[in-house]
Amino acid sequence: xxRTDEFQFFLQAPEEAxxxxxxxxxxxxxxxxxxxxxxxxxxxxxxxxxxxxxxTLFFCPQFGVGPIGGMGLMHLFARxxxxxxxxxxxxxxxxxxxxxxxxxxxxxELRVARRAALWQMTLLVTLSIAVLMLIGTATGSLALPTLxxxxxxxxxxxxxxxxxxxxxxxxxxRTASSL
Numbered sequence: 001x002x003r004t005d006e007f008q009f010f011l012q013a014p015e016e017a018x019x020x021x022x023x024x025x026x027x028x029x030x031x032x033x034x035x036x037x038x039x040x041x042x043x044x045x046x047x048x049x050x051x052x053x054x055x056t057l058f059f060c061p062q063f064g065v066g067p068i069g070g071m072g073l074m075h076l077f078a079r080x081x082x083x084x085x086x087x088x089x090x091x092x093x094x095x096x097x098x099x100x101x102x103x104x105x106x107x108x109e110l111r112v113a114r115r116a117a118l119w120q121m122t123l124l125v126t127l128s129i130a131v132l133m134l135i136g137t138a139t140g141s142l143a144l145p146t147l148x149x150x151x152x153x154x155x156x157x158x159x160x161x162x163x164x165x166x167x168x169x170x171x172x173x174r175t176a177s178s179l
Contacts, residue, residue: 034108041105041112042120048104049097049124056096062089062128062153064143065136086152091160093153094124098164110165117162124161125154 001009018026057065080088098121105113113120129150136142145153 036109036112038112038116038120041109042116042123044105044109045097045101045113045120045124046127048100049094049128052097052100053093053128056093060089060092062093063132063136063145065132065139082149083152086149087156087159090125090153090156090158093128094121094157095160095164097124098161102164102167114165117165118158121158121161121165122154125157128157129154 017023056062101113102110133142
């Protein structure tokens with residue numbers, strides 16, 4: 001049967017309404033695709049951050065924690081002073097996560113992430129600091145940061161991540177319907 005014949009057969013078939021269960025399931029799935037849960041999107045951001053954070057540590061150790069040792073990009077950033085270094089290190093650490101999210105999340109997920117960017121990025125910063133300190137303590141490589149250093153690092157991370165996330169919403173071509 002050719003495509004034209006198949007289409008004609010479809011058009012001539014008697015009209016049947018789907019069952020209520022099928023109709024409700026389709027509506028629920030479409031709604032979830034268009035309006036993803038904030039927590040589902042945050043879960044995806046955490047998974048993206050675990051990968052991107054680990055990659056970032058190879059070329060820019062955070063608080064002395066890095067798999068290959070050394071200062072990485074920190075020696076370049078430190079030329080402008082400790083405050084600028086803290087802002088740039090935090091911005092790089094979470095900015096790369098947001099950049100990856102821009103390409104891995106669809107437009108609807110990015111829209112949700114953008115609306116919740118402040119609390120999601122703040123929570124990611126808090127979790128990152130806690131995990132980096134635990135790893136640094138366990139490996140003996142922790143360079144104990146001051147409260148000012150942590151504050152600037154967090155502000156740089158939240159600022160860069162939020163900026164990249166907002167830019168990502170405007171340029172992301174994928175929607176839930178294109179998946």
